[in-house]
Amino acid sequence: MKNNFYYNKTKFFTLLLLLISIYSIQAQMSGNQAYRNRNSYENNRPVLSDVKHFYATDSTMVINVNVLMNKKADQFKITLGLNDEAESPKKAIENMNIRIQNFIKRLGVLGINKDDFYVDFISQTKVYDVSLSDDKKLISEKIKGFEIKKNIIIKTNDHSKIEKIIYEASDYQIYDIIKIDYMNTNLEKIHQDLMTEASKIAKWKKEDYFKRFKKEIIGTPTMNSGFNYVFPSSQYQQYTAYESSDFDLLRGYNNNDLMIKKMEKKGKTFYYEGTPYNGFDKVINNEDPEIGIQYIINMSIKYDFKKNR
Structure with missing residues (x-):
């Protein structure tokens, strides 16, 4: 009787493990x-x-x-976003243009010429900050500087160049990959x-x-x-x-x-x-x-x- 009990118990747990295994396989699939x-x-x-x-x-x-x-797709268009902040719009644009020009030179090494990209001016916005008065009773808002945003739109017919473009862009603090468009000509x-x-x-x-x-x-x-x-x-x-x-x-x-x-x-x-x-x-x-x-x-x-x- 006792042996029969252990036999049935072992049989039950074996069946249970088998069902769990089958369920796991189905779940993994x-x-x-x-x-x-x-x-x-x-x-x-x-x-x-x-x-x-x-x-x-x-x-x-x-x-x-x-x-x-x-x-x-036989052609791709990648849009990268970058921004620069400075005390004046002029200074922000100058700083950004230096980054863009150096990045464009690097694109030339990848075989991307001037007809394959376009720089799109997006926005110029004021940047605000707050200051605390000497008696620490008044918080005043003031203009801290200006932020300029531009997008660089690059086209290529080589899919493998997309990652290379992103890799090179990081050297110029260009991290915003806005979108990648797929196209057929x-x-x-x-x-x-x-x-x-x-x-x-x-x-x-x-x-x-x-x-x-x-x-x-x-x-x-x-x-x-x-x-x-x-x-x-x-x-x-x-x-x-x-x-x-x-x-x-x-x-x-x-x-x-x-x-x-x-x-x-x-x-x-x-x-x-x-x-x-x-x-x-x-x-x-x-x-x-x-x-x-x-x-x-x-x-x-x-x-x-x-x-x-």
Whole structure:
């Protein structure tokens, strides 16, 4: 009886450990992205219109086609921000221009010439400070100086130069990386390629329908199409992966002594996740890991039928 008890107990714990192991494996496969804020995540996702890919009556047929293309960018534009503060606007501009000119010389070493960048004047603002009177009864606000802000916009067709530009900029106290734009110069060709792919799919859907149903088309079909693109800047999601304690004690004995709770820093992780592929008839370059621009074409073709008597 006793041996039977230990046998059943051992069997129970073995089964329990097995279930925990299976759960752990499944959890790891989802990745830490499971910690993301699902509400904000879903609200920011590009959503494909909920349209029927195929619709027909006794007098009409509408074929809908959706195609997505992942395309590497062939040109990039990086915007860097810098500021300088001095007792006068003139002095602040002089100090900033020295930094900019030296940085531009360094850009030349990277093969970036004067046609590849632009310096944009952003703002000139007063900087205020406060002073305390001798009797320490009056706090007065006064102008401390002026702050000048400018942006340097740099274009390059070499993705590897972006990090080099940021690396060199740090030597001139340029730390603000405002944004990086992804661009394609052959937008018309991309549009035409997507139209060609969508037309092939529409033709296949039409032929498939007529194999199943004997209909006679009258008149000329009508067509509508839409062309959209999604840039990487809107496709990044974030999460913070951590587990907090079950309870927190913020006050001392009799709830009189206020206690300060010092929190550990929880790092946020950002990752790229493009437009979901569900709802598309075809996705081009879906195996390419390099982040680029997503192009979407929607095509709708309407046919009129001769009604059967």
